[in-house]
Amino acid sequence: MNKFSVLFATALLAASAFSTAARAGDELTVTSWGGAYSESQHKAFIVPYIAAGNKVTEAEYNGEVAKIKAMVEAKSITWDVIDADTATAMQGCAEGALESIDWKKAGLDRSKFIGGDLMDCAVPNIVYGTVFGYDTTKIANGPTTINDFFDTTKFPGKRGMQKNPTVNLEWALIADGADAKDVYKLLATAEGVARAFKKLDTIKKDIVFWESGAQAPQLLADGQVVMTSAWNGRLQGAIDKDKKTFKIVWDHQGLDWDWWTITKGTPKIDAAYRFINFASQPAAMAEQTKYIAYGPANRDAIPNVAPATLPNLPTAPDNLKTAFNVDPHFWADHGDELKEKFNAWLAK
């Protein structure tokens, strides 16, 4: 009996030691998308924030709402602040996995932010463009329009594409001759969706799918694809830092946001607001553009951006000519069934 109680006590002790180790520290965990993007946030926000006497750890994910929901449901929050894309923020908010933002508590002026009024649970962070790019050393007279992306006779070879229906379906319709203004009206109908998939079918055997943002420029650099869709900052990063000979095609770029969100029920909510406030200051946001070419969502940041960087941002007037906004409400309403359809289409 005595041995038993010793064993039991040891097990209990081990279990409690394990659980306290997991919960140790008052560090704020900031989760983002990894690669060059996380690095830019690390340099522009995390390093100065730590220097100011705060404790922060960083984590990575690929926008899985499920992981956030699991944390909320298990009441064991390990990510406090999450950089979410629109779909993740929308779904997370609608399904009660994210806190509603108290702008007063965040100490931010909502009207200063591009798209600030779009969401209840998120503070806009950057504006990015889904574009496509190619290697100028491989294709001399490169593609210039989204039609060229779908034209495998004019530009033979594999194409990289995100394993996600967003922007791909819009591009398919535009390449099929639809007006960019009407894409969401069309995609809300069964015929429009069928038309988009039919267009995607024409290049299906030439598509290589990527999942994390860093994969796209990698595919291009390895020569596995002749052109690839990508987030503009990732391509720009490869051009600036790795001296790649890539060219970005801005035709019909899909403009979208990334957002700061707070996991519902986190005990570190005050620290989370403090961090978001810190990372949303104009100077900090302008600093981020030095490391990645995304448009700061805080309008006040623009005057602080280096003039040489401005033309590379998705929000530069030249790049906006044919751009369309990825409609967050459309994707919140139809994302589920289109994702399922897309996955079924992929698997066949």
Place this chain on the structure above:
Amino acid sequence: MTSEVMRAADGTPLKTKLRQAERREVMRAFALIAPLFAFIIISFLIPIVVMMKTAFYDPNLRDSLPETTRLLQQWNGKDLPDDEVFHAFANEINAASKAKTLALIGKRLNYEIPTLKSKVVATARKIETVTAGPWKDAFIAADAVWGQTSTWVVVKRAGHALTPYYLLSVLDLRQNDDGSIGAMPEDRTIYVQVLARTLGISVLVTLCTLILGYPVAYMLATLPQRTASILMIFVLLPFWTSLLVRTTAWTILLQDGGVMTQFLHFSGVTWVLNELGLMTGEPHLNKTRIATVLAMTHIQLPFTLLPIYSVMKTISPTYMRAAKSLGASPFHAFRTVYVPQTLPGIAAGCLLTFILSLGYFITPSLVGGPTDNMIAGFIDTAMNSENNWGKASALGFVLLVATLTLYYVYNRLIGIDKLKLG
């Protein structure tokens, strides 16, 4: 005559004493295995059971629409439900809208009627402003979908916490409005195909490892110990290397213009295949079925080889000598005397590889294309991308049933006592 009870020194009957001693032994033995036992229950059995439950049990809609689903139980399912039901529905979607659970209601209904999610949200926005009945007309005015009985059949059915929906959906089936079971529409069917693909790839990989592994195992078992030990390193070294590292290595070897394509080019294989008209230009190996089977075979090879090897080690060479001395040709002796004795090893190795192959996730998604993804990949998609845990659990359940069935068939055909890992 009364029988004498044997007693110990302290007066208790010896039988009781013996039982006490035995119980103490059992307790001690149990205490030794208790940590592992607790570990398995807490980290393995409980999570599996809890996850499996979500494949059949989904109380979300019942909990978010308690009154509506309760009233619908009395509905005949033919005409539109009464105004009372519509009224309850109005109250409950208003409440859900405030509590931010409206999206969850829409999401569940959307599984069965695509586009219903957006309609639920849009209807809730309109119904908010309505203060008095008739509610039925208000709903139909908000969206015609509420005037169709089929919508309400789905609401009624989804209101049951116990649901066959997820399991049916991963078998590409669904319940029709009259409750009978029918096929899914063609653009939503994938899972039967995926299951067949998973089984097909696993069989192929198992066969490849057997064909490649058997002669190697035979050589290792018959060579002198010193040489065999050195050669064994070549089998074990990759076995000790992380699966992720080996898979990544394959993506590099197989990429366009990579080592493999160049090898095929310079060895003339590419030319021969081109001349034969089997292929045009350079081969694309990465992101194909060939790459998937190749990489999986490489990873699984030791799992098939090692059990066969250890069984072969126990077979005495005298059997073969005896067969030959009785006049059998070497091949005949090998086929009728040696191979049957290695069957337990073959069975163990193949079963191990086959069952492990069924659950492959990383390798097919790294070296395979989207059409090479196996069932585990779809569990990940359902879990992380579609956020549909019911479907993920149902897929897991199907995989578990497939594995257990195979194990059962194996047990009936060969017998689990014949399984030899060494």
